[in-house]
Amino acid sequence: MEVTNRYVAIKHHINGSPKESDFELKSVSLSLSIEAGSNDVIVKNIYVSIDPYQINRMKDHSPSQTEKVAVSALGILPGKAIDAYGVGRIVESGNPEFEKGDLVVGFIGWEEYSLVRGGATDCALRKIDTSELPLSNHVGILGLGGLTAYGGFFDVCKPKKGETLFVSAASGSVGSIVGQLAKLFGCYVVGCAGTKEKVDVLKDKLGFDAAFNYKEEPDLKSALKRYFPDGIDMYFDNVGGEMLAAAVDNMNFFGRIAVCGVISEYTDAEKRRGPSMINVVYKRLTIQGFLSVEYMHQFADYISIASDYLRNGKIHALEDISHGIESIPSAFVGLFNGDNIGKKMVQIADM
Amino acid sequence: MEVTNRYVAIKHHINGSPKESDFELKSVSLSLSIEAGSNDVIVKNIYVSIDPYQINRMKDHSPSQTEKVAVSALGILPGKAIDAYGVGRIVESGNPEFEKGDLVVGFIGWEEYSLVRGGATDCALRKIDTSELPLSNHVGILGLGGLTAYGGFFDVCKPKKGETLFVSAASGSVGSIVGQLAKLFGCYVVGCAGTKEKVDVLKDKLGFDAAFNYKEEPDLKSALKRYFPDGIDMYFDNVGGEMLAAAVDNMNFFGRIAVCGVISEYTDAEKRRGPSMINVVYKRLTIQGFLSVEYMHQFADYISIASDYLRNGKIHALEDISHGIESIPSAFVGLFNGDNIGKKMVQIADM
Numbered sequence: 187m188e189v190t191n192r193y194v195a196i197k198h199h200i201n202g203s204p205k206e207s208d209f210e211l212k213s214v215s216l217s218l219s220i221e222a223g224s225n226d227v228i229v230k231n232i233y234v235s236i237d238p239y240q241i242n243r244m245k246d247h248s249p250s251q252t253e254k255v256a257v258s259a260l261g262i263l264p265g266k267a268i269d270a271y272g273v274g275r276i277v278e279s280g281n282p283e284f285e286k287g288d289l290v291v292g293f294i295g296w297e298e299y300s301l302v303r304g305g306a307t308d309c310a311l312r313k314i315d316t317s318e319l320p321l322s323n324h325v326g327i328l329g330l331g332g333l334t335a336y337g338g339f340f341d342v343c344k345p346k347k348g349e350t351l352f353v354s355a356a357s358g359s360v361g362s363i364v365g366q367l368a369k370l371f372g373c374y375v376v377g378c379a380g381t382k383e384k385v386d387v388l389k390d391k392l393g394f395d396a397a398f399n400y401k402e403e404p405d406l407k408s409a410l411k412r413y414f415p416d417g418i419d420m421y422f423d424n425v426g427g428e429m430l431a432a433a434v435d436n437m438n439f440f441g442r443i444a445v446c447g448v449i450s451e452y453t454d455a456e457k458r459r460g461p462s463m464i465n466v467v468y469k470r471l472t473i474q475g476f477l478s479v480e481y482m483h484q485f486a487d488y489i490s491i492a493s494d495y496l497r498n499g500k501i502h503a504l505e506d507i508s509h510g511i512e513s514i515p516s517a518f519v520g521l522f523n524g525d526n527i528g529k530k531m532v533q534i535a536d537m
Numbered sequence: 538m539e540v541t542n543r544y545v546a547i548k549h550h551i552n553g554s555p556k557e558s559d560f561e562l563k564s565v566s567l568s569l570s571i572e573a574g575s576n577d578v579i580v581k582n583i584y585v586s587i588d589p590y591q592i593n594r595m596k597d598h599s600p601s602q603t604e605k606v607a608v609s610a611l612g613i614l615p616g617k618a619i620d621a622y623g624v625g626r627i628v629e630s631g632n633p634e635f636e637k638g639d640l641v642v643g644f645i646g647w648e649e650y651s652l653v654r655g656g657a658t659d660c661a662l663r664k665i666d667t668s669e670l671p672l673s674n675h676v677g678i679l680g681l682g683g684l685t686a687y688g689g690f691f692d693v694c695k696p697k698k699g700e701t702l703f704v705s706a707a708s709g710s711v712g713s714i715v716g717q718l719a720k721l722f723g724c725y726v727v728g729c730a731g732t733k734e735k736v737d738v739l740k741d742k743l744g745f746d747a748a749f750n751y752k753e754e755p756d757l758k759s760a761l762k763r764y765f766p767d768g769i770d771m772y773f774d775n776v777g778g779e780m781l782a783a784a785v786d787n788m789n790f791f792g793r794i795a796v797c798g799v800i801s802e803y804t805d806a807e808k809r810r811g812p813s814m815i816n817v818v819y820k821r822l823t824i825q826g827f828l829s830v831e832y833m834h835q836f837a838d839y840i841s842i843a844s845d846y847l848r849n850g851k852i853h854a855l856e857d858i859s860h861g862i863e864s865i866p867s868a869f870v871g872l873f874n875g876d877n878i879g880k881k882m883v884q885i886a887d888m
Contacts, residue, residue, distance in 0.1 A: 463826070464802050474817075474821070474822070
């Protein structure tokens, strides 16, 4: 059987802030059949993840394109399909590990159907049981964003009970999970976000000790001093730039900074202002970059722990879902305008 | 007995680049006698250390002044004596651990005589045996600069044999030791410095694999790419700023950056440009600040190891000695102009 497979592509490389007009919806015809002897599967995609890091893959030249660090860091070519994390249902399988009808999670794409080569190798696809938790949870809190939060908080921040944690982009896909994990662990947690609505969610729904709207703070250093009179032990950085500089100025001795994302640099690399390295020295700070790929071996453990938390109501999945494949460009552009509250994803088909 | 004790002081706080006219030579009369029942000692100072970090103590406001991190980080007051590492001879002792005539090393000051309270508490003073090695070695390669190099290289850089190391300010007091320790350990070592003479010393005397004059390189990123075609595993950073940014762009995955000093920020905090945090994330770099105070428990071990190396000619002490207490201001100002080759110190008395 042949189907029309619609997909979202970039028209050209994108080096600044993305616009909806940088994208186009294309279509190809796809045969829903598997080559004999292959391990391929075809997935009908249901939810696809919309992540800020994709912008780095869309540039005409970036470290993530010239150096192959992870599936999620390969360069994206104009006109071509864009791989992305998500969940879908197997519609054809040449792989003994998957049957038609199985729900799977892994790297599919911003497209209606994905042909996944080789099937179950590595983390490409994994069967999921959705009997208890919503399917969308597997894209967000039980997906790579959750693993990023888990690895970044426990392995990079190396928390001790009673320590203080600051999280930027705290209502985002990763920040919202980091803050909740840290509260459960016994830390004092303050987050920042860009609207009153987001700040309210952090305090009222996610249980942060405090939260503030950074757009209302003319002096970030003073703001952090107010929220952390005794200093910051750990900073989970999703934004870089001025916020990183302000956090460094408020860190305690031997503080740890987990650099997870640098959204301030993604669309404007030239404007970057560095943190005070004098403070890095005198306070003996550690600033460490990391990717979720380092923690793949802990993914099953994390999913098990986080699923329990979800079932017991100890953590909440913050999700922001748009509908229809044609909404992917606006959903993606919206990430850079702060439109989303929680994990952004697009539902492109019914379950 | 009363003596005139001459000392160097700042006339006022210094917030930019230091000038000789910011300093003055003052004198007080000092009684060479110890209060009965005290543990104090009086030291006649022979060599005193001249270190760039002192500029941070001379500012009217700095993290090192408001937060007490180490003896070497307390604020310096105009008109007052300035404590500094150095060696001298006990001239009076109320402390049973020291006798008149003993040679000691520790925190004395930019002055002819130092009254050291409490004597041998902590690392304030320690007796030294100078039967084999020059006394000046105890200020430099066997002093805190050596310990900084040792702790920073082994503990912060966490080297593996065969890895590549880049050192900035490589002919300086710390850089020159880091590079030699790294060569002995089995690393590929490249250093940079600011004159041809320094570069020649690195290559010809200290055994660096390569060295370059950064002032002759219009594009530091390309220069590092040329010297490290396979990338940098470890960067021992003494300068910060543009060099740190260029190093980050050339680091290998999981690279480590030991931030020891930030001379580019010491006299001009406003101009700082940050490294690419995108590269920090994608390459999973660790940037760690540290102070020698963390490694005091390893000081005796380090001195023993380094003394053996010196006796066997495996490492060389690079020293740059001025003479006379009145030369301290010009020696200090010269640090920021790159005048010194190796450990800068001033000899203010004969042995």
